[in-house]
Amino acid sequence: MNAVVAGITYRAVLGRRRVLLLILLPLVLLGLAVLLRAVGSTDERAVVTLMQVYAIGTMLPLLGLIAGTGTIAPEIDDGTIMHLLSKPISRPVIAVTKFAVSASLLAVFAAVPTFVAGYLLLRGEAGIAAGFALGALIGGIAYSAVFLLLGVITRHAVTIGVVYAVVWESLVGGLVPGARNFSIQQWAQTFAGQLTSTDFFKPTVTMGFAVPAVLIVTIGAVVWAGQRLRVLSLTGDE
Amino acid sequence: MSEAVPAPAPAQPIGVIHDIGYRHYEGARLGRGHAFAALTLHSLRGVFGLGRTARAKIMPFVLFGVMMLPAAVSIAAMALIQRQAMTYPSYAVVMQPVLAVFLAAQSPYLVAPDLRFRVLPLYLSRPIATADYVAAKLAAMAAALFLLIAVPLTTLYIGELLVDLPGPPHSGEYFAALATSVVFAVLLACAGVALASFTPRRGLGVAAVIAVYLLASAISGVLVGVFESISRDEAAAWAWLINPFFLVDAVQVWLFGTPPNNDGGYPPGVGGPVAAAGVLAIIALSVAALLLRYRKAASS
Amino acid sequence: MNIELTQVSRWYGNVVAVNDVTMTIGPGVTGLLGPNGAGKSTLLHMMAGFLAPSTGTATLEGRPIWRNHQIYRSIGLVPEREAVYGFLTGWQFVLSSARLHRLPSPEDAAAKALAMVEMEGAKDRRIETYSKGMRQRVKVAAALVHEPQVLLLDEPFNGMDPRQRLHLMDLVTELGAAGRTILFSSHILEEVERVAQQIEVLVAGRHAASGDFREIRRRMTDRPHLFRVRSSDDRRLAAALIADASSGAVSLSEAGLEVQAVDFRRFTWLLPRVARDAGVTVWQLSPADEDLESVFSYLISRSTR
The missing domain is CATH 3.40.50.300 (P-loop containing nucleotide triphosphate hydrolases)
Incomplete structure (x- = not known):
């Protein structure tokens, strides 16, 4: 971890139009929570739907995509990363720092709003607020690592990330049961399930699979990103 | 200059213009209409990666292939078990994630590089106005999306005619779906290009377009689920319209009387006209935003 | 380092x-x-x-x-x-x-x-x-x-x-x-x-x-060298120089002579003799293209040939 790298990265991600998307997505979650409260639909089933479909199913991967690729892809794209790479700092340290920045952003913009929305609707009932906040936190960490890696290895990180988030996790994960084992969303739900006690929510992936999967994916992706950064060649535009 | 060289001052200043073979263009100039057509065609080719690197072709053609899959499967099903696997009016609605990914991946290509490298003044120094530029980009994206929907639909229709199912062919449904695909194409193109034009960064543009689609679809999904769970079916029927694909489907249902492609149908009565008004409003808003955006970009 | x-x-x-x-x-x-x-x-x-x-x-x-x-x-x-x-x-x-x-x-x-x-x-x-x-x-x-x-x-x-x-x-x-x-x-x-x-x-x-x-x-002796020569009688010297195969081109202007020497060694040997035989006094002899640009264009043209 390097404080200067982290400082520059925070300013790069938060200083541009990117931050609008980072704010908009959790705002919509809170808006929906307020709306559900207003129409008096504060039962566990409705809240679980909100959490599963919106918080974990839509907001988390999108925020992961924006924060994870946003910490490194634009810098590689326009060559500003040279400023960091031409210094006596090991490249894996730079990768780990960028990963930590992205994960912390997801904790703030995804996990906290998830907890607030859940708490707004149910207070502490059935552990739903805390459970899904934990799920969002863990999922955010895994997404940060994966999308950081994508940002390092390809110039089309966002497009590929979109295909992964939309096509793989929603379509394939929804239709092919076996594919659910290989979905960060599903792992996040498994962690959420550890704290919740409601009849309306049953994660499909076991903890015995999800814990090693999250660990392997996160550590593997960050280490790989660091190694790729060591051999990064920067050549021209486009 | 090396010190060994004395500078022999020439008696008179000498200037020479060399003839390097430059020739004036003396043919006819084709004017604004042709410039517009050329830009549209160039952009349309670019959306499918034609005239770009091999890597730029992967995404559009893979997505095009995915769009063709249901048509192929359906033709096979008609031939083997004499049943339609996919109806015409449901095609675009079922395939909405693919269309959304295509829109998100390709609309930033149309606008972002021109903004990023500030080449807009170069376009505008030709007989082309800001509005022409915007119209050409929209026309290209709309045409691309129309092809993406209409080609599989038409393939499916030709397949149906060839297989010759018992009973009359579903020509009415085919033409209704074809007409609706124009609405899909125009609506999606306007919204996608407008969103993408707000950032010169391609990656952020992709993220913005897909975020808005996923946002709309998730909000709609959550609200429908919640309203249905508390038995407020009419509110649920309205909530479907937040998703742009179901919005257009509601218009299709209203105009052509096709069966709705959601579970539970759309609001009866004013629902259809309201959906149509919604479509028009989104288009108008997007075009207005684009014109404003480019008025600013052209002067910078 | x-x-x-x-x-x-x-x-x-x-x-x-x-x-x-x-x-x-x-x-x-x-x-x-x-x-x-x-x-x-x-x-x-x-x-x-x-x-x-x-x-x-x-x-x-x-x-x-x-x-x-x-x-x-x-x-x-x-x-x-x-x-x-x-x-x-x-x-x-x-x-x-x-x-x-x-x-x-x-x-x-x-x-x-x-x-x-x-x-x-x-x-x-x-x-x-x-x-x-x-x-x-x-x-x-x-x-x-x-x-x-x-x-x-x-x-x-x-x-x-x-x-x-x-x-x-x-x-x-x-x-x-x-x-x-x-x-x-x-x-x-x-x-x-x-x-x-x-x-x-x-x-x-x-x-x-x-x-x-x-x-x-x-070191690049196999290419034409350009020399500027000023003498008591440029025209006469020009006529004498062009008669020999070592000069590719000679041009005459008010500022003096410009001679393109095809064979560098022969030219440097030849010039004093020709001048002496013609009875011309050479006042100044200088290379006209010793700057980097000409070195460079020479290198480029040689490697793309």
Whole structure:
């Protein structure tokens, strides 16, 4: 971890139009929570739907995509990363720092709003607020690592990330049961399930699979990103 | 200059213009209409990666292939078990994630590089106005999306005619779906290009377009689920319209009387006209935003 | 400190960008000269650790450069691409560089580096408001902040106005005179000629020439040399010279004679004799094309022939 790298990265991600998307997505979650409260639909089933479909199913991967690729892809794209790479700092340290920045952003913009929305609707009932906040936190960490890696290895990180988030996790994960084992969303739900006690929510992936999967994916992706950064060649535009 | 060289001052200043073979263009100039057509065609080719690197072709053609899959499967099903696997009016609605990914991946290509490298003044120094530029980009994206929907639909229709199912062919449904695909194409193109034009960064543009689609679809999904769970079916029927694909489907249902492609149908009565008004409003808003955006970009 | 390239080649797919280059860059200012697309940037990137040689080795004082971030303690790099973090001020940018180098007192180092490029006045403005030349200077300051023994500059004078250009040239000359190893690439001859004692010429990926450019010029005896001659009777001398096969062309003007000598050695032997026989006194004989530009265009035309 390097404080200067982290400082520059925070300013790069938060200083541009990117931050609008980072704010908009959790705002919509809170808006929906307020709306559900207003129409008096504060039962566990409705809240679980909100959490599963919106918080974990839509907001988390999108925020992961924006924060994870946003910490490194634009810098590689326009060559500003040279400023960091031409210094006596090991490249894996730079990768780990960028990963930590992205994960912390997801904790703030995804996990906290998830907890607030859940708490707004149910207070502490059935552990739903805390459970899904934990799920969002863990999922955010895994997404940060994966999308950081994508940002390092390809110039089309966002497009590929979109295909992964939309096509793989929603379509394939929804239709092919076996594919659910290989979905960060599903792992996040498994962690959420550890704290919740409601009849309306049953994660499909076991903890015995999800814990090693999250660990392997996160550590593997960050280490790989660091190694790729060591051999990064920067050549021209486009 | 090396010190060994004395500078022999020439008696008179000498200037020479060399003839390097430059020739004036003396043919006819084709004017604004042709410039517009050329830009549209160039952009349309670019959306499918034609005239770009091999890597730029992967995404559009893979997505095009995915769009063709249901048509192929359906033709096979008609031939083997004499049943339609996919109806015409449901095609675009079922395939909405693919269309959304295509829109998100390709609309930033149309606008972002021109903004990023500030080449807009170069376009505008030709007989082309800001509005022409915007119209050409929209026309290209709309045409691309129309092809993406209409080609599989038409393939499916030709397949149906060839297989010759018992009973009359579903020509009415085919033409209704074809007409609706124009609405899909125009609506999606306007919204996608407008969103993408707000950032010169391609990656952020992709993220913005897909975020808005996923946002709309998730909000709609959550609200429908919640309203249905508390038995407020009419509110649920309205909530479907937040998703742009179901919005257009509601218009299709209203105009052509096709069966709705959601579970539970759309609001009866004013629902259809309201959906149509919604479509028009989104288009108008997007075009207005684009014109404003480019008025600013052209002067910078 | 020396940067040594040993039989370095680099190819991208089927395209060879740098072809079997061996060179040593030592203390002083070295100009890396070549037309656009000659492989200058590729070579510089390999020296800066941003590209692996496909074959061969690139070392700094015997230590490998590739995948070795410790070398940046001794290397300062000014990349060609203009992009710098636009949202930082010049001060923040240079300071961040000092902090990334873990200098004992980063503020002092940053202030010193900014003073060196005369950017104190604008240091509190955001970089996105800077002109191209100012960005270039801030990049130089960030590269100099840790007082590196080796400074690599990729097309450093691009986009600078003449005054800034002169200033940076003086700075580079000064640093070179102080014993640092400085390498800069350029396709503009006047810059290289002015600053560099040593040139390395790269043409189509090959190391075409190396050394003092006058020395290189002298070695190229198989090309036409252009001489300016002033004498007591130019017309007569011209007639006498053109009669011999060693002169390719002779032109006569008020400023004197210009003679293109096809065979250098024969011409230098011939001229005094011809003048004596014709009874003409030669007042002045000078090479007309001894500047870098003609050396360079010669090298280019030879390798693309």
